[in-house]
Amino acid sequence: MSTASADPAGFIRRNTALHEPPLVPEVKLHLATEIVPIWQMTEEELEQSGLPPPFWAFAWAGGQALSRYILDNPDVVRGKNVLDFGAGSGLIGIAAAKTGAKPVLSTDIDNFAVEAIRINAASNGVEVEATAEDLVGVENRGWDVVLVGDMCYERPLAERIEAWLRRLAAEGVTVLIGDPGRTYLPKTGLEKLISYAVMTTRELEDTDVRNTSVWRVLPG
Numbered sequence: 001m002s003t004a005s006a007d008p009a010g011f012i013r014r015n016t017a018l019h020e021p022p023l024v025p026e027v028k029l030h031l032a033t034e035i036v037p038i039w040q041m042t043e044e045e046l047e048q049s050g051l052p053p054p055f056w057a058f059a060w061a062g063g064q065a066l067s068r069y070i071l072d073n074p075d076v077v078r079g080k081n082v083l084d085f086g087a088g089s090g091l092i093g094i095a096a097a098k099t100g101a102k103p104v105l106s107t108d109i110d111n112f113a114v115e116a117i118r119i120n121a122a123s124n125g126v127e128v129e130a131t132a133e134d135l136v137g138v139e140n141r142g143w144d145v146v147l148v149g150d151m152c153y154e155r156p157l158a159e160r161i162e163a164w165l166r167r168l169a170a171e172g173v174t175v176l177i178g179d180p181g182r183t184y185l186p187k188t189g190l191e192k193l194i195s196y197a198v199m200t201t202r203e204l205e206d207t208d209v210r211n212t213s214v215w216r217v218l219p220g
């Protein structure tokens, strides 16, 4: 077992620092201090031990936009049962909990992300449950709102989640997606709620600012 996977919490603390994402200064997250080294480190370990790249070490543009929208429109989540799906650092679920959502469940299939979500929730003094269970396709477990930040970057993943999210929307769940124009964002069946200019880094994106929108999934 690699050092990192033996002690995910230690790895996260050693390779990150508490930062505020530019569009969401209300939330502090353990984010990569230097992007390239942490990405390479996990990619090298990936070859040895199957670790995924550290998506959890960044506040992605889609997640920042959706978090901003929630904080500015608290009625969307206040007092509601919320799922942050594909949570990464946990940014969106933490923003929802800060806004008064309860309970909040954050899911990510990467065990490092689950650890990062727990650490980041504690750093913000909010209650968020975190799990690595893959929930795609499951029945609604009581969620009023499902929040999805920046998940449309791979075709198989985007296709798997679309049918599930549409079914939840058809059952009356409010399903919101934050997305900076990724290739596999569905082209139809979405209502645009708002757009933001999100500062990004050229180490992750091909531009300094990404026009990023929050979409409501229409019932299928």
Ligand SMILES: C[S@@+](CC[C@H](N)C(=O)[O-])C[C@H]1O[C@@H](n2cnc3c(N)ncnc32)[C@H](O)[C@@H]1O
Pocket: 055, 056, 058, 059, 060, 061, 062, 063, 064, 085, 086, 087, 088, 089, 090, 091, 092, 107, 108, 109, 110, 113, 133, 134, 135, 136, 148, 149, 150, 151, 157
């Ligand atoms: C680009 S990151 C976005 C993270 C966060 N939502 C944000 O906006 O900052 C996508 C995340 O989705 C996670 N992921 C991929 N497939 C998943 C699945 N089936 N269930 C839960 N998470 C998944 C990845 O591990 C990764 O952390």
